[in-house]
Amino acid sequence: MGIKDKDWGVNVDHLPDFWVDPEKLSVIQDLMFSGINVMLTGDPGTGKTELTKRLAQAHGLPFHRVNVGAIRTPRDWFGHWEFIAGQTVFIQSELVAAIQRPGLVALDEFNRVTPDIHNSIYTILDHNREVYIEETKQHIAVHPRCIFISTENRGRSHTGTFMEDTAVDDRFESIRLELPPVEVMAGLLEKVYQADGDQALLLARITHKLNALFHEESLSRPTGFRPAISACALLRRGQPLKTALKYTFVNRFSPEGGVDSEQTTVLQVIQAYLPSGK
Ligand SMILES: Nc1ncnc2c1ncn2[C@@H]1O[C@H](COP(=O)(O)OP(=O)(O)OP(=O)(O)O)[C@@H](O)[C@H]1O
Numbered sequence: 001m002g003i004k005d006k007d008w009g010v011n012v013d014h015l016p017d018f019w020v021d022p023e024k025l026s027v028i029q030d031l032m033f034s035g036i037n038v039m040l041t042g043d044p045g046t047g048k049t050e051l052t053k054r055l056a057q058a059h060g061l062p063f064h065r066v067n068v069g070a071i072r073t074p075r076d077w078f079g080h081w082e083f084i085a086g087q088t089v090f091i092q093s094e095l096v097a098a099i100q101r102p103g104l105v106a107l108d109e110f111n112r113v114t115p116d117i118h119n120s121i122y123t124i125l126d127h128n129r130e131v132y133i134e135e136t137k138q139h140i141a142v143h144p145r146c147i148f149i150s151t152e153n154r155g156r157s158h159t160g161t162f163m164e165d166t167a168v169d170d171r172f173e174s175i176r177l178e179l180p181p182v183e184v185m186a187g188l189l190e191k192v193y194q195a196d197g198d199q200a201l202l203l204a205r206i207t208h209k210l211n212a213l214f215h216e217e218s219l220s221r222p223t224g225f226r227p228a229i230s231a232c233a234l235l236r237r238g239q240p241l242k243t244a245l246k247y248t249f250v251n252r253f254s255p256e257g258g259v260d261s262e263q264t265t266v267l268q269v270i271q272a273y274l275p276s277g278k
């Protein structure tokens, strides 16, 4: 299984139906093929989780994703105990298998857990690239062609995440993902999500404007790709444009405050971009 030797480490210059800034895409690949761990950061819905999968696909790498938020104790990374036929047995995790073979391991939402949960995988992620599994009394070496990419959310809209300690920062190079440029996003909405050309452009413009207002601190939450994807789905099902926008972009924001509410701001943005008379 896996990638042919001659293809190992050859960068691709784009990913099908997925946009990443070309310089970032090439640096991410250079890092991952140099054995350096990558941390993808950025607002929600900027494609962090999806990119890990697309990179594995583009390079024909076996892919394993760990939902880090579901790790409850430092030992959960490696497996869990089960009571089977009168005995407690240790069921080793998929992660332990994945790190011993070539492939891409995504540690998704890495900062969804407290830093003490990270401690037990530090030796996997630093130059040691090995770990001792107490439960099975095994020393495990990480395969030289096992690539680690983590994702995390940083920023004021993220409750339920934890500040990184320097131990983590030392083990990853961070790359921040952004929304695709308006025209590129519109093109993706048209091609992948079957919006018509004008509507795709409108949704991309609204997304960019609302996200800019978040960064200017005029709105309390960022706007990524997802509301536009949901709006495309409603439009495909025959909903009128206004309804599609209401249930995707508008309703994510609070109506509290009446004319001064966040919803009012969003409605004004939409009104400004809608073709007149709609
Ligand atoms: N740059 C992009 N190009 C194409 N599709 C994108 C891009 N960014 C996001 N998407 C689409 O938007 C959706 C959300 O992306 P994804 O789940 O990867 O976001 P995320 O950054 O991991 O968000 P979160 O921080 O909430 O986990 C996916 O369907 C993804 O395909």
Ligand SMILES: [Mg+2]
Pocket: 048, 049, 050, 108, 151
């Ligand atoms: Mg994600």
